[in-house]
Amino acid sequence: MKQTNQVVWITGASSGIGRALAQAYAAKDARLVLSSRNRQKLEIVQKECISLGAECLVLPLDLADSKDFPARAQTVIDTFGRIDILINNGGISQRALIKETPIELDRKIMEINFFGNIALTKAVLPYMIRQQAGHIVVVSSIVGKFGFPLRSAYSASKHALHGFYETLRAEHKSDHIRVTLAIPGRVKTQISVNAVLKDGTPSNKMDDGQDAGISPERCARQIIRAVQKNKKEVLIGKKELLLVHIRRFLPGLYYRIVDKVKPT
Ligand SMILES: NC(=O)c1ccc[n+]([C@@H]2O[C@H](COP(=O)([O-])OP(=O)(O)OC[C@H]3O[C@@H](n4cnc5c(N)ncnc54)[C@H](OP(=O)(O)O)[C@@H]3O)[C@@H](O)[C@H]2O)c1
Structure with missing residues (x-):
């Protein structure tokens, strides 16, 4: 289904889920804003989106x-006049035990995954209030629903997003601002390769679980469907999602399973 020239701002658009979201929205005639740190990679995605017929602004951050x-939000408004959908997708993961992770690294992960994420939302929010319309999409994780070894600050940053955005949804319902929390399990992207080790360097390792995950394109399709249906939350993945339901309905069983998990 084609969908109208909506202005869609995607963070983490240079890779993985963000790139797949950009391509999928480009095929729906959206006007796109692509953000992440790496301008060159964003320009490759921009070319792909333009070839699909989309207007596309690269806005590194x-x-x-x-x-x-x-100022970045103002640039989007100056270019396209409005912001219909903000997809807060950019982020980094972690592969380090709590006991060996310096607090500076915990703060860095929180800065990128939580404070940076909500700062962009706060920059966009006044325009959405003025429009009396808007949809904010947040890419969380199943470890935003429970803790998991080697991912302490990552898991904490995703949990924090749930608290913030559930509050935003409640405070701005009357402004017609919608919030969708996307909760992927395992998606085959560079997330584990880019995940930081205890010294802050990337792991440079594709986890077996990641490698067996769903494609970013499939993940993107499910996120877009959830946005269209105004879902408050959407779980995306394969059998790993079962753990979310077990945690909720059978917590005793959940703790027995987690005791046996070999951290990777
Ligand atoms: N893949 C999974 O299994 C999985 C599961 C659950 C949740 N998620 C979530 O999905 C989101 C997207 O990750 P992905 O799987 O697509 O991984 P990815 O391929 O590593 O992509 C991560 C994206 O985030 C951007 N990014 C990283 N640090 C940034 C920073 N400081 N400032 C701006 N952008 C930054 C990267 O771009 P630059 O390097 O150009 O900055 C890249 O575009 C993340 O929030 C992740 O937590 C992924």
């Missing part, structure tokens, strides 16, 4: 440095 976000 670093989620760890949010001071210019109001």
